[in-house]
Amino acid sequence: MDTGDLDAFATHLTHLPVLDTAARAAIREELQQDRYFIDHHADELDEAEVIKRLTREANGEPISVDAFTAAMHPVRISLWHPTGEAETRIVMDYTIDAATSDELLAVKVTRDGTVASVDWES
Incomplete structure (x- = not known):
């Protein structure tokens, strides 16, 4: 790993x-295109306090993106x-x-x- 990669990590973490x-904007865009992640959680986690x-708050409407x-x-x-990959990456996991x-x-x-991407993972 070269110092440029380490400096890039340090800059982002700072x-x-x-x-x-930036991550939330990408999540928002992804969910606007396909809200299945929202609907899945609304159905499966209906007893969770956040849901x-x-x-x-949605007052009878679907939960907004x-x-x-x-x-x-x-x-x-x-x-x-x-x-072997050209791009050093930071991956931020949101739940x-x-x-x-x-x-x-x-x-x-x-x-x-x-x-680069927003991926649904478990």
Whole structure:
């Protein structure tokens, strides 16, 4: 691993709020295109306090993408330097309720801070 890669990690970790904002924007965009992650959690975790609150706030409508995205929180930040790959990555894992679900959205960020993907994982 060269110093440029280490410096890129350090810069991103020093500015986590910026990285979080970019990750949440990507999550929001992903959920606007396909809200199955939201609907799945609303159905499967209907007893979780966060889902109860979001459902109550939706007032009979589907839980909004914005409200759901705002309620998600990061549970892990991983630093990846895969051998043979050009891009060093940071992966931020977001969940709606870590106590009741092992499903998360993994936001993968390239060395330059660009969101490469948002993937549903468990």
